[in-house]
Structures are given as C-alpha cells and as structure tokens.
Amino acid sequence: MWRFVVRRLAFIPIIALAIGTVTFVLLRVLPGDFATKVCGQECTEERLAELRHELGVDKPIFPISIQSEPPFFHLNSDDQYTDWLQDVVTGDMGTSLWGGQDVVEEITRRLPASFEIMFLTLLFSSIIGISVGILSAVMRNSPLDYAARTFAVFGQSVPDFFLLTLLIVIPSMLWNYASPAGGYVSIFDDPWTNLRLFVPPTLILSVGNAVGLMRLVRSTMLEVLRSDYVRTANAKGLHPRSVVIRHAFRNTLAPVITVLSFTLATAFSGSLILERVMGIDGLGNYFFQSVYIGDLPVVQFTVIYTALIVVTLNLLQDISYAYLDPRVRYQ
Amino acid sequence: MALVYDRFLKQRLSRRRLLGAAGGTAIGAAGIALVGCGSSGGETPSNGSTPDANETPTIGGIYRTRQANAFPSLSPFGATALASSLVFGFITYDHLWYVPIDTGEYELMLASNLEVSEPDGQEVIATLNPSVFHDKAPVNGRAVEGQDVVDSWLAFRDDPFGLGREWLKSIMDVLEAPTTDTVRITQKEPWAWMFGTAGAGSPASSNILPRETLDMPDLLRDDIIGSGRFFLESHRGGENLKFRAHPNWRIPGEPWLGGTDLVFITDYSQTEAQFRAGGIDNITFQNKLQADQMLDQLGDDKITITGDLDRAYHCLMLKTTVQPFDDPRVRKAIRLAINREEMIQLVERDPAGGVLSCIVPPAQKLYALEEDDADFQEYVRHDEEEARSLLEQANFDFDKEFTILISSPNEELAERAQVLKQQLERVNIKTKIEQQDLLSVWVPRVLIQADYEMTLFTHLAYEDPYLPLAFYTSFSPIGPSDPAKGRNSMIFFDDDVDAAVNAASAELELEPRIEKVKAAQKVIMEKEGPMINLYASVNFTGRHNWLKGVITGRGSYGLFNGRTWIDTAMRGS
Numbered sequence: 001m002w003r004f005v006v007r008r009l010a011f012i013p014i015i016a017l018a019i020g021t022v023t024f025v026l027l028r029v030l031p032g033d034f035a036t037k038v039c040g041q042e043c044t045e046e047r048l049a050e051l052r053h054e055l056g057v058d059k060p061i062f063p064i065s066i067q068s069e070p071p072f073f074h075l076n077s078d079d080q081y082t083d084w085l086q087d088v089v090t091g092d093m094g095t096s097l098w099g100g101q102d103v104v105e106e107i108t109r110r111l112p113a114s115f116e117i118m119f120l121t122l123l124f125s126s127i128i129g130i131s132v133g134i135l136s137a138v139m140r141n142s143p144l145d146y147a148a149r150t151f152a153v154f155g156q157s158v159p160d161f162f163l164l165t166l167l168i169v170i171p172s173m174l175w176n177y178a179s180p181a182g183g184y185v186s187i188f189d190d191p192w193t194n195l196r197l198f199v200p201p202t203l204i205l206s207v208g209n210a211v212g213l214m215r216l217v218r219s220t221m222l223e224v225l226r227s228d229y230v231r232t233a234n235a236k237g238l239h240p241r242s243v244v245i246r247h248a249f250r251n252t253l254a255p256v257i258t259v260l261s262f263t264l265a266t267a268f269s270g271s272l273i274l275e276r277v278m279g280i281d282g283l284g285n286y287f288f289q290s291v292y293i294g295d296l297p298v299v300q301f302t303v304i305y306t307a308l309i310v311v312t313l314n315l316l317q318d319i320s321y322a323y324l325d326p327r328v329r330y331q
Numbered sequence: 332m333a334l335v336y337d338r339f340l341k342q343r344l345s346r347r348r349l350l351g352a353a354g355g356t357a358i359g360a361a362g363i364a365l366v367g368c369g370s371s372g373g374e375t376p377s378n379g380s381t382p383d384a385n386e387t388p389t390i391g392g393i394y395r396t397r398q399a400n401a402f403p404s405l406s407p408f409g410a411t412a413l414a415s416s417l418v419f420g421f422i423t424y425d426h427l428w429y430v431p432i433d434t435g436e437y438e439l440m441l442a443s444n445l446e447v448s449e450p451d452g453q454e455v456i457a458t459l460n461p462s463v464f465h466d467k468a469p470v471n472g473r474a475v476e477g478q479d480v481v482d483s484w485l486a487f488r489d490d491p492f493g494l495g496r497e498w499l500k501s502i503m504d505v506l507e508a509p510t511t512d513t514v515r516i517t518q519k520e521p522w523a524w525m526f527g528t529a530g531a532g533s534p535a536s537s538n539i540l541p542r543e544t545l546d547m548p549d550l551l552r553d554d555i556i557g558s559g560r561f562f563l564e565s566h567r568g569g570e571n572l573k574f575r576a577h578p579n580w581r582i583p584g585e586p587w588l589g590g591t592d593l594v595f596i597t598d599y600s601q602t603e604a605q606f607r608a609g610g611i612d613n614i615t616f617q618n619k620l621q622a623d624q625m626l627d628q629l630g631d632d633k634i635t636i637t638g639d640l641d642r643a644y645h646c647l648m649l650k651t652t653v654q655p656f657d658d659p660r661v662r663k664a665i666r667l668a669i670n671r672e673e674m675i676q677l678v679e680r681d682p683a684g685g686v687l688s689c690i691v692p693p694a695q696k697l698y699a700l701e702e703d704d705a706d707f708q709e710y711v712r713h714d715e716e717e718a719r720s721l722l723e724q725a726n727f728d729f730d731k732e733f734t735i736l737i738s739s740p741n742e743e744l745a746e747r748a749q750v751l752k753q754q755l756e757r758v759n760i761k762t763k764i765e766q767q768d769l770l771s772v773w774v775p776r777v778l779i780q781a782d783y784e785m786t787l788f789t790h791l792a793y794e795d796p797y798l799p800l801a802f803y804t805s806f807s808p809i810g811p812s813d814p815a816k817g818r819n820s821m822i823f824f825d826d827d828v829d830a831a832v833n834a835a836s837a838e839l840e841l842e843p844r845i846e847k848v849k850a851a852q853k854v855i856m857e858k859e860g861p862m863i864n865l866y867a868s869v870n871f872t873g874r875h876n877w878l879k880g881v882i883t884g885r886g887s888y889g890l891f892n893g894r895t896w897i898d899t900a901m902r903g904s
Contacts (some may be wrong), residue, residue, distance in 0.1 A: 036776070036780065036782075039775075039780070047491065096403070098403035098404065099403040099404045099552060099568070099569065100404065100548075100549070100552055101552075101553075101568065106568060109567075109568070110568075165598075165600055168598070168600050168601050168604045169600050169603075169604065171604075172600075172603065172604035172607045172608060173607075173628070176607045176608050176609075176629075177604075177608055178601070178604040178605045178607065178608035178610050180610070181594045181595075181596055181601070181605050181610050181611070182571050182592065182594045182595065183567050183570060183571040183595060184567075276597060276598070277597075277598050277601065278598075278601065279594075279595050279596045279597050279598065279601060281401075281567055281568060281570050281571070281595065286568075289401065289768070292768045292772070293403075293768050293772055294772075
C-alpha cells in the first residue's frame with residue numbers, strides 16, 4: 001500500500017509539470033502579444049522591444065531551437081521555458097502582468113471562495129445523489145422512483161448557467177429578493193450572509209452532478225441488492241435498513257467515489273460559471289479574466305494549482321478504494 | 332472676468348436648452364442619474380440644492396452602485412487609466428475645475444478663482460481653495476499645493492500609455508506654481524476648447540495627486556490618495572471599491588453621503604435583481620422596455636425612472652488600411668447599408684430610444700447639424716440597392732469575412748453588433764462578431780493600436796465638439812502614431828479635414844465657430860470619414876426614491892454633488 005502511495009506521490013509533480021508545459025506552450029502559440037497590448041499610445045519599436053525584454057518574451061521559447069540546416073538543433077543559453085521551470089521549482093509564481101499583483105497572494109486570497117463553492121457543490125451532490133439513488137433503488141418502480149428518474153432527466157438536460165440565471169431572476173421578480181452582492185464574505189465573519197451567498201447557487205450547481213450520481217447509485221444498488229450476500233443478510237432476519245446501509249451501500253461506494261472525484265474536478269468549471277454570474281471574486285472569475293486578457297503567469301499557475309488539486313484527489317480516491325473494499329489491494 | 336472666458340461660457344449650452352433638446356426625444360423625461368450640481372469647490376456649500384430640499388437630510392448613508400469591470404490597477408497612469416479615471420476619478424481626486432456634461436459650463440472645484448489673460452486667453456492663473464489630501468501614508472493629510480497640480484499634470488503629460496493628453500502635449504506651453512496656492516498655465520496658442528474635456532478639463536489627465544506619490548507605482552496601483560470628497564477605504568483586487576467621506580473635506584458639513592460602494596456585478600440580470608432588492612440604489616437600463624417593466628413592477632412610489640439624450644453616441648469605425656475600406660465608395664456603401672431607425676427599434680426597443688447622429692452628436696445641439704439639413708439627411712440615408720451597386724463598382728470581395736470587434740461585457744453593444752451584422756449581410760457583406768475585454772484588450776489593442784478591421788463602440792460623452800471632430804484628423808487623441816502623418820485610429824489622413832477642424836479650434840468667437848464646426852462636419856462627410864456615426868441613445872435610468880438630492884441630467888454619479896443623500900430610514904440601512 002505504502003509503495004503504491006509513494007509511487008503515486010512521485011507522479012504528482014510529473015503530471016503537474018506535463019500539464020504546466022502544455023499550458024505554457026498553448027499560451028505562447030495563441031495569437032497576440034502581451035507587450036503589444038500594453039505598449040500604449042506612444043508605442044515605438046524601441047519601446048516595444050524594451051517591454052518584451054522586461055517581460056522576458058523576447059527570448060527563445062525552448063532551450064533547443066530547431067534549424068533547417070545542420071546541425072538542425074541549436075542550444076539556447078537563455079530561454080522562457082527554463083525561466084518558467086526555475087520559477088515553478090522555486091515557488092516563484094511571479095506577478096500578474098496587468099495589475100502587477102503577486103500571483104500567489106491573489107490566488108490564495110481567492111481560493112476560499114472557490115473552495116467553498118466546490119465543497120458545497122460536492123456536499124449537496126453527494127447528499128442528494130446518494131440518498132435519492134438509494135431510495136429510488138429500494139423503492140423501485142414506486143412513484144418516488146419515477147419522480148426521481150424524471151427529475152434526473154431534467155437535471156441532466158438543463159444547463160447550469162440557465163438554472164443559475166433563473167435563480168437570480170425568479171426570486172427577484174417574485175419577492176424582490178437578491179443574494180448578497182459585493183464579493184466574498186467569509187463564513188467565519190458573517191455566516192448568514194455567507195450561506196445566503198453560497199447555498200442557493202451551489203444547490204443549483206449540484207443538480208447536474210447529483211442526478212448523474214443518483215442514477216449511478218440506483219443502478220449499482222439494484223445490482224447489489226440482487227446479490228447472494230444481500231439475500232443471505234435478509235434471510236438472517238437483519239433489519240432492512242441495516243441490510244441496505246451496512247451491506248449493500250458499502251459495496252456501491254467504489255464507483256460512487258470515482259464519480260465524486262470527477263464531480264469535484266468539474267465543480268471547478270461550475271465554480272467559474274457561478275462566480276461569473278453571481279459576481280463572486282473567486283479563482284474561477286480570476287482565471288476567466290486572466291485567460292481573457294492573456295495574463296500568462298496567472299493562467300499558468302492557476303492551471304497547475306487546479307491540476308494539483310485534481311491529481312491529489314485522484315490519489316485520495318484510489319487510497320479510499322482499499323479501505324472501502326477489502327478485495328482491493330495495491331501491490 | 333476676462334473677455335475670452337466670457338465668450339467661452341457663452342458658447343456653452345444652457346442647462347434649460349439642453350434639457351429642452353433632450354426632452355423632445357425622451358418623451359419629456361428629464362435627466363439621467365445621480366449627481367449634483369454645483370460649484371463644489373469653495374467653502375460655501377455646493378449648490379446641489381435638491382428637489383427634496385425641504386426635507387432634513389440624513390447624513391452618512393452609503394450610496395451603492397454597480398461596478399461592471401474590475402480594475403487591474405487603480406493607478407491613473409498606464410494602459411487602463413482612462414477607465415479608472417472616468418469611474419472614480421471625480422469621486423476621489425480633485426480637479427481645478429470640471430465641466431458637467433449637462434450644462435457644458437465649467438465649474439470651479441479645487442480652484443477658487445481663475446484669472447484669464449486678455450485678450451487671447453493664453454494665460455490662466457488658478458488660485459486654489461485651501462484643501463488637504465486624504466489622511467494616508469506617506470501624505471498623511473497634508474495641504475494641497477500648487478506644485479502638486481504642476482507635478483501631477485506633467486506626470487500625465489509624460490505618461491506614455493495614457494489617453495487624453497493632447498492638450499498637455501501640444502497646446503500647453505508652461506505650467507508652474509508661482510506660490511503654494513496658485514498655478515499658472517500658459518498655452519502656446521489661443522485654443523477654443525481649453526477648459527473642456529479635450530483640454531485642461533480632461534477627466535483622464537487633470538487629477539491632482541500628492542507629488543511625493545507620483546513615483547510610487549506600487550502605491551498608485553493598489554491605493555488612491557487624492558483630496559476629493561471621498562477617500563478609498565478598501566477594495567478587493569480592483570473590485571468592490573469602498574469610498575468613504577473625506578473627514579477634512581473643504582466644504583463644512585459635506586458630503587452628505589457617508590460613502591460610495593462600487594458593487595462588482597458583471598451580469599445584467601443580477602444587476603436588475605440587486606436593484607429590485609435594494610442592493611444597489613440606481614440602475615442604467617439597456618432600453619426603455621426594461622425601464623417601463625421595472626416601473627410597472629415596483630411602482631413610482633418606490634422608484635423614479637428618468638431618461639435623457641446621451642452625449643455619448645454609437646459608431647462603426649473602419650480601418651482604412653484594411654482593403655477595401657480605403658475606398659470611399661465602400662465606406663459610403665456601408666453607410667447606406669445601415670438602417671439606423673431599425674437599429675434603434677431593435678436595440679432600444681422603442682423608436683424614441685435613440686436620435687440619429689451625424690458627426691457631432693445631437694446632444695451638442697449648438698454645433699450638431701440640424702435634422703433637416705440636406706447633408707444630414709444624406710448622411711443618415713438608408714438605401715440597400717445603392718449600397719450593393721457601389722460595392723459592385725468597387726469590386727468588393729463578397730467572399731471575404733470581416734471581423735467586427737466589440738468590447739465586453741456589454742449586452743446592449745452585442746445586440747447592436749448583431750443588428751449591424753444582419754444589415755450588412757443584406758448587402759452581402761459577410762461579418763463575424765468578436766468580443767474583447769474592454770479595459771485590458773479592446774482599449775489598448777483597438778483604440779490605441781488600431782488592431783482591428785471593423786469595430787462598433789460607443790463614444791464617451793464629450794461636452795464640446797472638438798473630440799468628435801478630432802477623431803477624423805491627423806491629431807486624433809487615439810490611435811497609432813505615424814511620425815510623418817500623425818495619429819489616427821482609422822489610419823485616415825486628410826489635409827482638408829485637418830484644416831477645417833483646426834479652423835474651428837482657432838476661432839474664439841462663438842457664432843463663427845459654430846459655422847466652422849458645421850463646415851468641418853460637412854468636409855468629413857464629403858470625404859466619407861471612416862467612422863460612421865449611428866445614433867445617440869436616450870438613456871433610461873432608475874433610482875430608488877430613498878436616493879435624494881439628485882440633480883437629473885448630470886451624468887455620472889461621481890461628478891460632484893455633495894448634497895446627494897440616502898434616506899436611510901426609508902431604505903432601512
């Protein structure tokens with residue numbers, strides 16, 4: 001087990017590096033040059049060259065350049081990729097090109113808002129998806145089951161941004177109600193405002209994930225409920241609730257955990273939509289704005305941050321399999 | 332008062348006249364949003380006397396309004412300075428004087444008196460009101476001095492990134508502070524627009540900063556220190572800026588507001604929701620229909636809807652180095668293809684939602700061409716058949732697809748672009764629409780560096796016709812600079828246009844200047860100037876009735892009313 005964990009941990013920086021490198025390359029092949037954008041009214045070729053030099057974008061992109069003539073390769077003594085790698089290794093994420101703010105500080109400041117959105121989305125998805133899924137399986141073909149399945153189709157069909165817009169418009173039209181505006185309020189500073197700000201939209205955001213989870217739980221549960229050991233448990237006279245929760249449900253958890261880890265990864269993109277629509281200054285909004293304006297350091301490091309979160313969660317998911325299902329052993 | 336100054340004042344539209352002009356098209360509605368009136372500069376109260384003047388004002392209410400864009404930097408210098416200066420420059424910075432867009436008459440602010448030389452008005456001596464900066468390090472509330480004005484303006488002049496610096500660079504000759512409380516401004520030549528936004532009244536380059544902060548870019552990026560009515564209390568990465576009343580503001584007892592909160596809201600439906608719920612105190616509607624619906628829902632006992640003809644105007648700009656926009660026949664064809672009336676109906680949702688615009692927008696009634704003028708009629712004429720014929724004559728490439736760049740977030744502009752795209756399609760011109768972030772991409776790339784083919788946008792509100800004319804000249808305030816030809820964002824250079832606009836600027840007498848401005852417009856129209864002006868909207872805005880002391884017609888809230896107040900008992904907070 002420990003060898004498995006160590007091996008997976010060793011892979012995390014490699015995956016982060018690979019994702020970071022892909023992002024690094026993609027951002028540099030995009031048309032448009034940041035120096036040109038900010039060069040200003042009195043821009044001259046000299047000023048543009050100075051700016052490119054200051055930003056370090058006048059250097060070759062990679063340590064090796066390809067040439068059309070022998071020896072076909074040229075080693076660059078100073079290049080953007082090596083600079084970037086050094087920054088990543090030393091933890092120096094630089095400053096935002098537009099505002100000049102420290103990227104780590106900006107990301108750290110925005111992380112709580114995005115984290116809360118992702119956490120609540122995951123929480124609501126799990127509660128709704130698992131509980132309704134179990135009930136739907138146990139009460140198969142009942143009115144509740146039909147209602148849940150109909151809701152699942154609805155939930156998977158309607159896009160998040162539409163539901164979020166309705167969430168804003170309907171209470172506003174009916175009751176002149178609007179969620180608090182003006183940025184992120186910490187739950188520790190003002191719990192009521194924080195919950196008013198985050199709970200309704202994350203409930204909406206979790207609908208899409210919850211219905212997917214619900215369908216998975218239902219189908220897995222139905223399969224498990226037909227298995228021999230459940231029949232044995234029932235034959236032993238165990239209380240039906242105990243059979244479902246202690247015996248059947250535990251064996252549906254492995255695929256559920258897999259789906260939940262995907263849910264968390266997609267919650268980041270959901271968080272981006274939610275933050276845009278609701279005007280919350282979280283990581284998603286920052287990321288969106290930075291991609292929009294071509295703020296390279298912010299985009300690069302936000303992608304790496306996100307990748308690290310997802311990879312770490314995948315590791316935790318794999319480890320949890322072993323605890324949830326004794327048949328799974330990592331050797 | 333000096334003769335030239337008197338002349339300057341007389342050339343302005345009277346408030347009554349402007350509102351009369353607006354009322355004709357805005358169904359009698361009077362004015363736009365917030366902000367008050369008045370000579371706010373001295374020790375006497377700002378004369379923002381209000382319709383509710385018989386009530387006892389509540390002091391200390393916090394005014395809340397929408398902030399649609401984040402500010403990457405708060406600095407008044409650099410690539411994003413124009414937007415930040417326009418949004419909060421007048422809230423927190425002082426200016427010697429300002430020119431409210433409704434009256435078009437200068438009003439003193441930091442200056443208590445202006446002495447203008449006879450007879451050419453080339454020298455102006457401003458005496459400053461006793462004022463102190465906000466109490467923040469490293470300034471710590473020290474007195475404002477003439478040298479602060481001088482150093483600030485020179486820093487704006489030397490800022491390589493900024494917009495609106497033309498007067499500082501080309502017309503201003505000497506700027507000095509003979510004493511701690513005076514500033515002497517000398518111009519190289521008499522210039523009719525000196526006091527306006529094109530000159531020394533530019534909101535983008537007349538902010539007054541403490542001189543010791545001018546070489547502190549980190550401080551300027553993250554904080555604002557000025558001597559205006561409100562100081563910056565806090566913000567989160569350029570969003571949700573909170574301003575609070577300057578405790579040592581030079582007018583005793585003012586401002587009546589305790590502060591101003593800019594609430595970061597990107598989405599329009601969220602803006603409407605916040606307004607309904609009272610989360611923000613005012614709203615700018617996208618069209619009359621939305622204004623009417625809001626009034627139906629909330630009732631006039633709760634909100635007041637106003638509307639007035641905007642000094643801003645919408646236009647389509649073509650870059651003449653992009654083939655075939657260098658051909659005047661193609662530009663004319665595009666002009667003829669645009670059906671402005673249809674655009675107003677579709678975008679503004681009401682025929683009364685806009686007024687056709689020629690080169691000088693209709694709100695500048697003194698200088699704008701009359702609607703029955705034959706040249707005006709020709710400029711706004713719609714004829715698809717003739718447009719197609721002209722395109723064929725010009726061997727227009729109907730397979731080529733052009734990109735119309737627009738800034739975002741701006742849903743109304745996106746709608747206007749969609750209508751334009753469809754109208755151009757009717758004459759077989761293929762286009763696609765691309766959105767760019769306003770502050771960080773569209774302004775620097777399109778407006779400053781002319782990196783576009785076609786762009787649809789809304790001009791800012793100008794109180795005199797200099798800028799609407801100058802955009803067609805080689806001394807345009809925007810666009811890339813060509814050492815040989817000059818500066819123009821459409822890469823459009825024409826000696827006749829330059830001469831006509833210069834003639835108007837050099838004319839200090841009112842009546843001849845009006846004629847010269849009209850003549851310059853006709854030259855631009857004859858040359859098929861590549862910025863095709865469409866129309867000016869009638870702006871519909873709403874405010875909760877707890878927001879009091881509002882002088883309608885004044886434009887942006889930030890402009891100077893120390894006597895706007897919130898009836899906190901009515902609002903409940």
